[in-house]
Amino acid sequence: MKQEFTISLFSESHIGILSRITLILSRRQINIESITASESAVPGVQMLTMVVRTTPEMVQKVARQVEKVVDVLKVFVHTSSEIICQEMALYKVTTRGLMSGSMISDIVRKHNARILEVKSEYMVVEKSGTRAEIKELLALLEPCGVLQFVSSGRVAVTRQVKELNAYLREMEEARGTRQEALEFYN
Amino acid sequence: MPVTKWNAQVKKAAEIPDTIARAFYIARTGRPGPVLVDISKDAQIESMNFRYRKCTYIRSYNPVNPIASRDMESAAVMINHSERPLILAGHGVIISGAVTELKSLAEKGGIPVAVTLLGIPAFSHDHRLFAGMLGMHGNYAPNVLTNRADLIIAAGMRFDDRVTGNLKKYAPQARVIHIEIDSSEIDKNVRADLGINGDVKEVLTAIFPHIRERKREEWIREFRILDSTEHEKVIRPETEPENGELKMGEVVKVISEHAGRDAVVVTDVGQHQMAVARYYHFTDSNTLVTSGGMGTMGFGLPAAVGAATGTSDRQVIAFIGDGGIQMTLQELGTIMQYHIPVKIVLLNNSFLGMVRQWQEMFFNSRYASTEMVNPDFVALASAYGIPGRKIKNREELKASAAEMLDSDGPFILVAEVSRTANILPMVEPGASVSEVTLTYNSKS
Numbered sequence: 001m002k003q004e005f006t007i008s009l010f011s012e013s014h015i016g017i018l019s020r021i022t023l024i025l026s027r028r029q030i031n032i033e034s035i036t037a038s039e040s041a042v043p044g045v046q047m048l049t050m051v052v053r054t055t056p057e058m059v060q061k062v063a064r065q066v067e068k069v070v071d072v073l074k075v076f077v078h079t080s081s082e083i084i085c086q087e088m089a090l091y092k093v094t095t096r097g098l099m100s101g102s103m104i105s106d107i108v109r110k111h112n113a114r115i116l117e118v119k120s121e122y123m124v125v126e127k128s129g130t131r132a133e134i135k136e137l138l139a140l141l142e143p144c145g146v147l148q149f150v151s152s153g154r155v156a157v158t159r160q161v162k163e164l165n166a167y168l169r170e171m172e173e174a175r176g177t178r179q180e181a182l183e184f185y186n
Numbered sequence: 187m188p189v190t191k192w193n194a195q196v197k198k199a200a201e202i203p204d205t206i207a208r209a210f211y212i213a214r215t216g217r218p219g220p221v222l223v224d225i226s227k228d229a230q231i232e233s234m235n236f237r238y239r240k241c242t243y244i245r246s247y248n249p250v251n252p253i254a255s256r257d258m259e260s261a262a263v264m265i266n267h268s269e270r271p272l273i274l275a276g277h278g279v280i281i282s283g284a285v286t287e288l289k290s291l292a293e294k295g296g297i298p299v300a301v302t303l304l305g306i307p308a309f310s311h312d313h314r315l316f317a318g319m320l321g322m323h324g325n326y327a328p329n330v331l332t333n334r335a336d337l338i339i340a341a342g343m344r345f346d347d348r349v350t351g352n353l354k355k356y357a358p359q360a361r362v363i364h365i366e367i368d369s370s371e372i373d374k375n376v377r378a379d380l381g382i383n384g385d386v387k388e389v390l391t392a393i394f395p396h397i398r399e400r401k402r403e404e405w406i407r408e409f410r411i412l413d414s415t416e417h418e419k420v421i422r423p424e425t426e427p428e429n430g431e432l433k434m435g436e437v438v439k440v441i442s443e444h445a446g447r448d449a450v451v452v453t454d455v456g457q458h459q460m461a462v463a464r465y466y467h468f469t470d471s472n473t474l475v476t477s478g479g480m481g482t483m484g485f486g487l488p489a490a491v492g493a494a495t496g497t498s499d500r501q502v503i504a505f506i507g508d509g510g511i512q513m514t515l516q517e518l519g520t521i522m523q524y525h526i527p528v529k530i531v532l533l534n535n536s537f538l539g540m541v542r543q544w545q546e547m548f549f550n551s552r553y554a555s556t557e558m559v560n561p562d563f564v565a566l567a568s569a570y571g572i573p574g575r576k577i578k579n580r581e582e583l584k585a586s587a588a589e590m591l592d593s594d595g596p597f598i599l600v601a602e603v604s605r606t607a608n609i610l611p612m613v614e615p616g617a618s619v620s621e622v623t624l625t626y627n628s629k630s
Binding site: 011012019020023060061064065067068070071072073168 | 191244245246368370
């Protein structure tokens with residue numbers, strides 16, 4: 001049974017890691033529905049968040065293969081119920097459409113959206129929320145004439161207590177008993 | 187498409203020492219793998235002050251997991267309580283240097299050991315617990331009895347599709363202990379009841395003290411019974427035929443009998459490779475170099491050059507087919523230039539044999555693009571200053587094998603073998619390992 005999973009992983013900020021990781025997914029015929037890359041709280045470590053739709057067995061296999069990549073530190077897989085997430089969308093709407101009637105109060109205010117820019121031909125509306133909420137607003141704005149629509153990837157935090165720093169510390173302690181650490185390309 | 191474990195491009199000379207140190211560390215640790223370092227021309231020409239620092243730690247790379255003593259005890263309990271255990275030993279046993287530990291554990295627990303293609307040198311063919319090779323063209327007993335075992339102990343192997351046949355019908359009745367250094371292989375193809383992510387040698391050593399001594403003679407006898415069936419129906423006709431064309435199996439057997447115990451055997455890919463895997467008598471470890479996994483034709487000759495260069499005091503015997511040798515035969519030039527003493531046994535059936543076999547068995551003998559019109563290989567080798575002999579009859583076999591192995595320097599023995607012989611037994615695609623086909627009636 002296919003379902004939605006959020007794969008979040010931490011890796012060194014090196015060139016070329018993204019293509020390695022996305023290849024592991026594409027060769028298993030898994031489409032990446034959204035992807036976000038950003039700095040993490042730990043310096044030199046970047047975080048990648050990907051949303052995929054596949055079976056639980058496949059996502060486990062893929063997660064293990066991604067963790068095998070030399071520059072990847074740790075991979076987490078979560079179902080939608082295990083995370084708190086947000087996505088952001090920008091809607092460029094015709095001014096005439098949006099100004100007509102009570103569109104602005106009905107739509108923009110009720111949906112907690114913001115107006116970023118006002119021009120004579122168009123206005124830009126911004127909304128943060130779940131994907132469902134973003135889609136809902138899009139549907140409502142369609143009659144006003146949506147000139148452009150873009151949605152960011154997912155940004156998510158987990159509902160679990162243990163954080164990346166704890167994992168990194170554990171890893172270092174387990175391997176500290178071996179030889180002294182020599183770090184390269186920090 | 188990345189085919190390396192890691193790769194890096196170096197554009198400044200100052201980065202070279204640390205990158206190379208890192209490259210070797212990554213290539214040789216954990217599950218070994220190829221690493222590519224691309225050094226730009228600028229960096230090659232630049233000067234620098236060389237200072238060597240060994241790489242022993244990379245934050246994001248964890249080659250080996252420490253073992254948990256609780257897992258070792260669980261494994262031992264499972265082994266001690268099993269009635270029909272079977273060890274599947276793969277390449278990991280050899281890479282880990284665990285050949286002795288495997289033998290000790292198998293002997294203490296009275297457990298038969300079957301090997302994968304790349305794991306062949308992990309267990310001596312002479313040992314009474316040796317159960318044979320697994321897989322599509324493996325031996326009858328280990329394939330059938332995989333589906334009779336109540337416990338499978340997989341060490342340093344990854345349940346490749348050649349070994350498992352149809353996964354839905356693979357050992358459904360058995361519990362599985364999977365000892366494997368690469369965590370992504372555990373639970374990938376076969377669900378493990380106990381997955382132990384660690385180094386095979388460390389794990390086998392830690393489990394050993396908890397193993398109870400047992401004999402299990404009846405279980406081992408089941409292997410011997412099936413072995414005799416295979417011997418009657420497949421092995422004897424292939425290695426001791428009374429008449430008819432020369433067979434690959436008999437050539438391999440004669441060479442095996444004449445060669446030293448520590449000879450390094452190298453193969454290319456195809457029917458001849460299966461013949462060597464099945465009929466060469468391996469006793470010592472580190473004696474087989476072959477291309478498995480994504481078996482690649484053309485591997486044999488250059489690999490034999492490498493083996494001979496790396497082991498100056500051992501015989502190197504390369505078994506190659508007429509198809510594979512023509513993919514990399516420029517290496518005859520390397521052999522000539524550096525006087526490399528490779529003994530080449532060319533099993534010539536004038537076909538891309540393995541493909542022809544599939545065409546015969548599954549595609550109504552439509553031999554599309556598999557027939558080969560070959561040159562005179564002895565003449566070809568002699569142009570490279572390499573002496574050789576061509577044989578067609580079994581009467582010439584022993585003498586020419588001795589001639590080849592007694593000669594100094596490189597030698598090529600071309601054996602013209604049966605054109606349309608098939609490699610058996612075979613676990614046909616889609617079949618279960620216990621449905622292995624022993625005999626096949628050729629239509630051609």
